[in-house]
Structures are given as structure tokens and as C-alpha cells.
Amino acid sequence: MNAISDEIKEDYNFISDSLVDIYDQIMRIEESEIKKSRFKDITAKELHLVHTIGLHDHKTTSEVARILRLSKGTLTANLNNLERKGYIFRIRNQRDRRIINLVLTSKGRLLYRAHYAFHRKLVEQCLKGFDGSDIKKMKQALMNVEDFIGEVSGR
Incomplete structure (x- = not known):
């Protein structure tokens, strides 16, 4: 034993x-x-912000701040940089003008796709040789980690 x-x-x-x-x-x-890459002007933190905004979601600034656990002030500063660099733009919500939705520009979508491809390759390598039940176990393990992180961070 x-x-x-x-x-x-x-x-x-x-x-x-x-x-x-x-x-x-x-x-x-x-x-x-x-x-x-051709995206020399972006930081890893900004890259993950672009990834969080997503291709077609039109997330609000509040949603992105909550997901990334950023203050609205910190998020605003980062969004200002991404907008100035041409990766995102903000649009007012048509139903509620107080709400700002975030949209990737064509440059932002290109960056998103490149980042997504890198992560897809990581997942493929991680799951190489796994069968369906192994993948389900891996998924459960990651969900357990996410739950733990959520508990520790107060999410």
C-alpha cells in the first residue's frame, strides 16, 4: 500500500x-x-482580451470585465489601446444606448483565428492517443480545475 x-x-x-x-x-x-508575427504591436494580455471578445459574440464591456476579472477602468484602458491599434471597435447597443458592445475588426478577427489555431494544435497534441472515454475524463478533470479556481477566486 x-x-x-x-x-x-x-x-x-x-x-x-x-x-x-x-x-x-x-x-x-x-x-x-x-x-x-505581423501582430508585433500587441501584448499577450491584449491577445487574450481579443480572444475573450470573440469572433461573433458582440460581448458587452461588462461581460468582458467579468470574464477576465478586470476592473472597468483597467478594461477601458486596454480597450482604448486595442481600438487605437485597430483590433476592435465599440458600438452602442441599439436597445439600450448605455451598453457598449465590443466587435473585432478584420485585423482583430485575423488575430483571433491565428490564436485559435495555436490552441487547437495544443488540444490535438494533448489528446493524441486518447479515446472517447479518455477525452471525457480529461474534460471532467478540467471542469474540476475550473470549479476549484472559481471557488478560490470567488467567482
């Missing part, structure tokens, strides 16, 4: 270290690829 315990402890440590390393490497790769 003790050998199994040690093996499980070793697996836990491996998973913990891997999660930290993978997160760090993904961020480094994204920053490096941005610098080499």
Missing part, C-alpha cells in the same frame, strides 16, 4: 509541476510568436 501511495504522490507532484510548466511555456510561446 505504501508503494502505491508513493506512486500516487509522485503522480500528483508530476501533474502539479507540469501544470505550472505548461502554463509558463504557453505564455512564453505566445509572446514569442506575437513578436515574430
